[in-house]
Amino acid sequence: MRKRWAALAAAGMMQPAGPARWQAAVEIPRIEVAEYHRPYVALWLEKPDGSFVANLAVWYDTRPKRGQGEEGTAWLKDLRAWWRKVGRELTLPVDGVTGPTRAPGRHVAPVSPGALPPGEYVLVAEAARELGGREVLRGPLRWDGRRIEGGRLQGRAELGVVEIAVSGER
Amino acid sequence: MLREKTFLMILVAAVLLAPAAEAHRMWLLPSSTVLSGTEAWVTIDAAVSNTLFVFEHRPLRLDGIVIEGPGGRRLAPSNLHTGQFRSSFDLKLDAAGTYRISVVNRSVMASWKENGEIRRWRGSPEQMSGSVPSQAEGLQVSRMEMRVETYVTLGKPSRDVLRTAGAGLEILPETHPNDLVAGEEAVFVLVRDGAPAPGTELTVALGAGRHAEKPFEQKLVSGPDGRVRIRFPAPGYYWLQATAGEGNPQSGGSRATCVVTLEVLPQ
Numbered sequence: 187m188r189k190r191w192a193a194l195a196a197a198g199m200m201q202p203a204g205p206a207r208w209q210a211a212v213e214i215p216r217i218e219v220a221e222y223h224r225p226y227v228a229l230w231l232e233k234p235d236g237s238f239v240a241n242l243a244v245w246y247d248t249r250p251k252r253g254q255g256e257e258g259t260a261w262l263k264d265l266r267a268w269w270r271k272v273g274r275e276l277t278l279p280v281d282g283v284t285g286p287t288r289a290p291g292r293h294v295a296p297v298s299p300g301a302l303p304p305g306e307y308v309l310v311a312e313a314a315r316e317l318g319g320r321e322v323l324r325g326p327l328r329w330d331g332r333r334i335e336g337g338r339l340q341g342r343a344e345l346g347v348v349e350i351a352v353s354g355e356r
Numbered sequence: 357m358l359r360e361k362t363f364l365m366i367l368v369a370a371v372l373l374a375p376a377a378e379a380h381r382m383w384l385l386p387s388s389t390v391l392s393g394t395e396a397w398v399t400i401d402a403a404v405s406n407t408l409f410v411f412e413h414r415p416l417r418l419d420g421i422v423i424e425g426p427g428g429r430r431l432a433p434s435n436l437h438t439g440q441f442r443s444s445f446d447l448k449l450d451a452a453g454t455y456r457i458s459v460v461n462r463s464v465m466a467s468w469k470e471n472g473e474i475r476r477w478r479g480s481p482e483q484m485s486g487s488v489p490s491q492a493e494g495l496q497v498s499r500m501e502m503r504v505e506t507y508v509t510l511g512k513p514s515r516d517v518l519r520t521a522g523a524g525l526e527i528l529p530e531t532h533p534n535d536l537v538a539g540e541e542a543v544f545v546l547v548r549d550g551a552p553a554p555g556t557e558l559t560v561a562l563g564a565g566r567h568a569e570k571p572f573e574q575k576l577v578s579g580p581d582g583r584v585r586i587r588f589p590a591p592g593y594y595w596l597q598a599t600a601g602e603g604n605p606q607s608g609g610s611r612a613t614c615v616v617t618l619e620v621l622p623q
Contacts, residue, residue, distance in 0.1 A: 251394075260393035266621055269392065270535065274512045 206329070207353040210243055210297045212311070213346025216290040217318065224287035225315040225344055226261060228268035231299055231327065232308045238272050239307060241283045242297040242350070248279060248286045258287075264314040267322050292346075296353060304331045313344035321345055382416055382615050383563075383595055384457060384506040385409050389534050389619040391510045396449045398508050400433075400457060403442040408563035408571070408595050409617075411442035416504065418443050420460040424517045426453025452511030454534060459504045460524070468492035498602075499610040501525070506617040509534035522550040525600045525612035527558065530583070536620045538591045545582045548600050548612065552582025556600050560586055563593045588620040 226246045231239040247258025309327040314320040321344040328335040337350035387399040402416035423431040433445035466488045467476040501524035531542035546553040556578045564571035596616045602609035
């Protein structure tokens with residue numbers, strides 16, 4: 187899978203209308219508190235009118251629950267903007283989108299908006315932390331089919347820099 | 357004669373005291389309104405108080421709990437408790453969708469003449485036929501219906517519980533009641549006995565706790581189609597109340613009140 191992916195990235199210039207191969211770099215700040223819990227994070231794309239386009243990444247506590255399902259889904263509603271926009275409509279987990287929470291630090295992960303027509307979009311990042319705060323960041327992202335313009339958000343509390351780039355571009 | 361006088365005095369007292377009684381507000385307060393996961397519990401407090409959502413006066417009686425779940429399923433509450441200042445109960449949400457939690461009380465007051473004396477009776481509509489003679493002289497009957505409700509949703513919201521119960525006064529959500537965000541407009545329809553109730557006053561108040569000096573409060577009137585549009589200014593728990601009809605037991609008639617508690621989330 188990863189090999190195929192690297193090959194695709196290498197041939198990136200020929201990338202046609204298929205699913206765009208991007209990567210997300212998400213900075214989770216180290217916060218000095220007595221009881222720290224890793225934040226839930228969602229990253230998605232909207233159109234400028236606020237309509238939903240695609241999920242890029244959702245990180246939550248995916249540990250299995252005794253019985254059925256996953257223990258941590260109970261707090262997904264704390265990603266309020268994401269939950270209202272699309273989260274409550276989904277059956278979890280979502281392949282290629284959902285994954286476990288991440289520790290403080292900079293995390294690079296492959297993401298895909300699917301077959302995304304060129305155009306103007308809004309990149310949204312939301313983080314919510316137990317016993318902590320919640321932060322929602324929005325910023326423009328222009329996609330011409332090959333390159334991304336914008337796609338960089340600067341958090342202040344629960345997130346650091348959040349950046350989307352084409353795979354292999356950086 | 358004496359009994360008639362006493363009864364009239366009670367009536368007068370009831371009318372005079374009505375505004376004071378109205379200052380006390382009935383409410384339900386759910387522990388959460390928007391939930392995720394495969395199942396979840398909510399606890400609902402129920403009380404009557406002056407300050408919204410602060411239990412400081414008396415509990416709301418839980419006799420008339422009606423809980424409807426997704427698909428119109430009837431559910432039973434657990435762990436019912438009535439204390440000095442509040443009642444409370446738990447509800448397990450075992451399937452995705454929207455739940456409507458109501459406390460409904462219907463009562464009838466009747467007065468009539470029997471052997472030259474005024475008789476009066478108060479009870480539920482079901483008990484009335486056994487207690488009040490249907491052909492009595494000077495029979496006056498007044499009906500009251502009280503509906504206190506709230507909504508909670510697990511996972512994806514559903515709409516099957518948002519339809520009219522067909523009786524009494526209802527504040528029916530057109531905008532989903534668990535999809536309310538500060539600054540956005542939400543639409544409700546006031547409905548009486550299943551039909552739109554135009555020209556009915558609705559109070560919208562923010563429960564801001566006992567330390568707020570002047571919490572947000574607004575009065576709106578339903579339009580010709582029974583609709584009201586509300587723009588909630590800030591996140592929080594809101595209390596909506598509407599009353600329709602006449603409640604004077606001397607002239608008969610009917611009076612219906614509906615209260616809905618809603619949570620409005622931040623953007």
